Amino acid sequence: MEILKHSRRIKELLDLKEDLVILIGDSGRQYIEQHKKDNKPQNGAYTYWNNTIAIIDEKLVGTLAHEMRHAYQYENKERYGYKFSRKTQVIVNWREVVKYIASAKERDANLFALKYLIKNTKNYLHILKYIFKCLDGYFSLCVVKCLKL
Numbered sequence: 001m002e003i004l005k006h007s008r009r010i011k012e013l014l015d016l017k018e019d020l021v022i023l024i025g026d027s028g029r030q031y032i033e034q035h036k037k038d039n040k041p042q043n044g045a046y047t048y049w050n051n052t053i054a055i056i057d058e059k060l061v062g063t064l065a066h067e068m069r070h071a072y073q074y075e076n077k078e079r080y081g082y083k084f085s086r087k088t089q090v091i092v093n094w095r096e097v098v099k100y101i102a103s104a105k106e107r108d109a110n111l112f113a114l115k116y117l118i119k120n121t122k123n124y125l126h127i128l129k130y131i132f133k134c135l136d137g138y139f140s141l142c143v144v145k146c147l148k149l
Ligand SMILES: [Zn+2]
Pocket: 066, 070, 105, 106, 109
């Protein structure tokens, strides 16, 4: 299934009311470069103030599901108590980066993306890659906590 079909299916699944702008490939890569606040490599982004999602590669269905879940969190922020604010500062402290990775919003988005991949794609390599990406984030968190960095 091509990525735009996935985006329509996910929009339906999440019952998203607002229309999203979805940038994929080069335009997505450019958008992320313009908006990111740290040097961490990033596969996708969601900016709530203009309801835009950017994905660097059309194969990244898990990332699409993850970013669309953020749009859902934003539409339902009162119900779940999620906070959205524009990052005005560059994140320099990597402890802050790790705290972000393990936040409730991120865990929710990762879980949704993983469930979506398992149910809607039979691409086990993508599923494994996505799991590995999540574990990598949580592993970093453990290292920070254990070493009290
Ligand atoms: Zn996220």
